[in-house]
Amino acid sequence: MRLLRSLISSLLVSGICIVSAASSWSFEDATLTVQSKGAGVGAGSKEKLSPSVPLPKPVSLGATDTLKLLLTTVDGKKAKRPHQAFLTLTDPTTSLEESFVLNVKESGKGKLDLTHKDLPIQFLTSSKPISASIVIGSFGSSSPYKSKVFDLNVSRDPNVPIVIPEKPVRYAAEKEIHHIFRADPRSPPRIITLVFAAGVVAALPVLLGVWATLGANVNHLSKALSSAPVSHALFFGSILAMEGIFFLYYTSWNLFQALPAATVVGSVAFLSGSRALSEVQERRLAGLR
Amino acid sequence: MRWLLSLLLLTLFGAVQAISSAGQRLLVVLEEHSEKEKYSVFLGDLESRGYHVTVDSPKSESLSLFKHGERAYDHVILLPGKSKGLGPALTANALLDFMKKEGNILVALSSEHPTPTSVHTVLLELDIHIPSDKGALVVDHFNYDSNSAAEKHDVLLLPFPKQLRPDVKNYFAGEGVIAVPRAVGQTLGNESPLLAPILRAPSTAYSYSPKDEAEIVEEPFAVGGQLTLVSSMQAHNSARLTVVGSAEMLQNAWFAEKATLNGKAVKTANRDFIAKVTAWTFKETGVLKIGKLIHYLNEGISKKMNTSLTVPENNPKIYRIKNDVAFQVEISEYADSHLIPFVPASQDALQLEFSMLSPFHRLNLTPLSQTTNSTIFGVSFTTPDQHGIFNFRINYRRPFLTNIDEKRQVTVRHFAHNEWPRSWQISGAWVWIGGIWVTVAGWIAFVAVWLWSAPTEKSVKKTQ
Structure with missing residues (x-):
């Protein structure tokens, strides 16, 4: 029995040997x-x-x-x-x-x-x-x-160009694109604008001053108003009103609001203007201008 | 009463759609009916997943993929047989037409059987190449089953496939080893983005022809990772074709078999792997569904999307340039039997293109919220300073996921005349505005002087 067992074990060992000898x-x-x-x-x-x-x-x-x-x-x-x-x-x-x-x-x-x-x-x-x-x-x-x-x-010869084939298409997330907006319009520095705007506004007093030194005045206002009060008031008023219409058109009115008003004011200016200017002509003929 | 009926219909419809999102009619083409026993577990699994399996021989007269010009089956499995021809019903053209009508095909190859000519032609058409020698098979002297292939090393034991790329979801992961006995290796064309390997051969594997290269392999068909054992193709219409290199993988004998890999006893997990491969091929997994796309003028209040189908999208038709716009899209993924919220792979991104011919914006969408069946992705952006007809476009194509290409057209108009800033708001214009009003004031003063000026002493003298 023992012999048999030892035989088996030796067989097993030799078997393992064969396997390990592979x-x-x-x-x-x-x-x-x-x-x-x-x-x-x-x-x-x-x-x-x-x-x-x-x-x-x-x-x-x-x-x-x-x-x-x-x-x-x-x-x-x-x-x-x-x-x-x-x-x-x-x-x-x-x-x-x-x-x-x-x-x-x-x-x-x-x-x-x-x-x-x-x-x-x-x-x-x-x-x-x-x-x-x-x-x-x-x-x-x-x-x-x-x-x-x-x-x-x-190592590659750097002088010899190498043709790298284009990468084949693969479905994957692509690079993000963010639209590049055109730059906003810019204004010059405010101080420069203000200096030039002040220059432009200063031209008005200069103009009035020059007129004054040349002898311009409004001394005949009372005379004109006494001889043709309605037409003078309406004519000058309509010119002011026309500028007022321009101002309103600039700020809030649209063309369809401005045009009828301008027609009304314009015809008033035309009618009253001819009277007012006749009065001015009378003064000129009288040697008062 | 009507709502009850519609509910009933809905549940019936739901029950019919319980498994594959693309239909239940499955045709198994098997030449020898006697071989059906070998595939009984595989076919039983498919039946238990809700497929109506029809097993037919390619020689059968009545076999046809089409009926009245429409598909007669939703899916086809081609199992290898002895003959090289598949008959008039399964020509290469018929198979491609079947795919054009969004039918899915699973092709099993075998090195012991010749590959049918029509299958070979279809695979070539799709840029999947298989060795032309009959009997060519894949061996690996490193990862073989020493129980069944101690001498020939042609039964490969491989782990489950890893993620194909970090930005691609893995639908084939699992635990265990896959046995790939006597496989026909495939190589995939490099040009086509529609092809994707499911199971690659290990780096030491190679394909050889036992007839010509019995002594030493001199010109292997392909080697290592370039050789795929299970490969896939998804067409532009999302029809799927899977090539399983070894038909024996589908057989009962390898579904849960004891094997030995490098002295370690393992159990094959083919049943699990094949279930995953068929689930993907027959559109049980990896199917995306796009819900609503909504966009609106972003006025600082984010709107919550109403995903109910009864509420229409109601999107604006027109925007202005440089408008802030918010966009949201709802995307679900079909998983096994129902829709779940779609979560892209970690390094992947769902992208929105705002395009007129070419994209002006391409933005990554971020998940905003989830409903029970869908994820809502969103992004906010400013419309470009270019007027025209634009599209909100989601073009999402990834390996293993069905394609999404959805767009909504809008007009982008330029500024209306009264939407620009007024001239006094522009500091550069102040000089010119000042000029105008100075002229106005000067004119009025001039009129007054012209009307009412009296001659002065000096000027009277001068005129005299």
Whole structure:
């Protein structure tokens, strides 16, 4: 019985061993070369990649450079060809991903060439280094491998313009628009207005003063009123009334109120004016002007 | 008596509209009637949600999406079958016409069955691409079910989808894992804003053709997040089409199955996920309804909107330029069986455009209040200093929500002649006003002098 139990337990242990011994995918002998155009074979920077630790410094890829990745995929310790062998580039800000398939031979030797032409536009314009990870996986029980191996710094030739395609339409809230109003009409500073208005108003006393020095007076008022009182009063009154109508039209009346009143006042002025002016003519003929 | 009748009708109508906001008639196209058993839980769930399910074979003579020129069904589910042709009733044109009449379609693909030509054509028309090789399927060596696919890794176990964007509501969230067995991956065209992925493949997944690429994948159809397993399209008329990459997701076998993900035992939650996908496709969720749009001259008193349908909107027809105007709109969202107040996603905004050809104002609306069925959004603004015929326009289009495009026209007139400030209120005019009245006074003085001036001694001498 005890024997049986120990047998079972040993079987179980060995079973666990088998499970834990299920191999995992990885890679070996990985080299990363960045070769610029025109430089000879073997020129350019060369880095060794480790499956466990990413490169400390980002790898720079210029506009004319070619990035060459060589590696051997292994299942456990044995070199083997996996079903999936990708180099996945991830933009850290937008988390946009693009995978490049490694060309892996039966022997497990894989190769990948990468130039600017292969990269999507978002990677070319990215300001931060792009993280590159290697993904190796295949069918069966071997556990897959995915780990970041290096950072890629895409340097672009600033003199070569890059055509950025227009962003496709996506339904989202658009930018707010606030109508920009035309500026309100402005008046000059009040003090300037007041000075000039005072100047204009001061012209009236100056005018009256000049008339006075030239001998203008209203001494014949009593004479005129005694000879033609009604027509003089009406004529001068109608002229005042006409100005009053203008004032009311300016402040509150409309045209249909102002016109009849102006007609009435105008005809009074016409009728009384002819009388009043005849009286003035009489005075002139009498040598009193 | 009449009100009783209308109430009765209303409740009857309400009962009929209890579930989908777009009708109950559902056609399930299934070639082999014997396969119906596999989908029994799925179909049972749909029936319990109020759908009148008709299962028919594409070979059936009587099958037609239209009757008397109108839709015979509100929704269609296309399940995969053995044959490549779907017959004369389900041509690509018929399916597109069905969508043009606001019918919704759910297409299930399968890597084990050929995709029917008409479905392929419809998907291409909508800019949804599927691999052309027969049998192409999605595998992931990282997230597979080690119970059922220990060797082939073609049963993906994925978490529920996250929010598509921070400004898009998520109608497919849930707890658990979704099993996606032997899926046909899709890629969505970048140009169309009508397409949206519902369930994306994880970053390590890829689609390959087992026939040609058995050894190593060299030219995968699509990789990682660019591959979608369940994708959606919502047309301008809000008709919806959903592509489910794996028909097996709908089958009883995967609805609540024990699975193992990376050594951990999990239970698949396909039933929940599929319920959410069908609810969205058949317009049980993500359906917006616009109520009243009111606007009024803002005189400092905010008016409360009367949402009752018996009260008309009664909006002014005309405003003046530079008028302060308040605007309010009532929006509800249909959720499962009734209308609830609509709340946009946190980084989203409902916007009002005040436009004549192009928008002069585009303003974010803020929620002012909520009724039991709707949210009232509002904003106040000043009409632009440009007269013309303007529109208050709400054009709200977001992924997974039905489109709203509603407008109210108003005239914006310029200032009337008596609405300008009077000249004495303008300080710059004082000089000119002063000039006029000085002239008036001078004229009166001149008339007086002309009439009544007596000759002075000096002037008499001069004239002599």
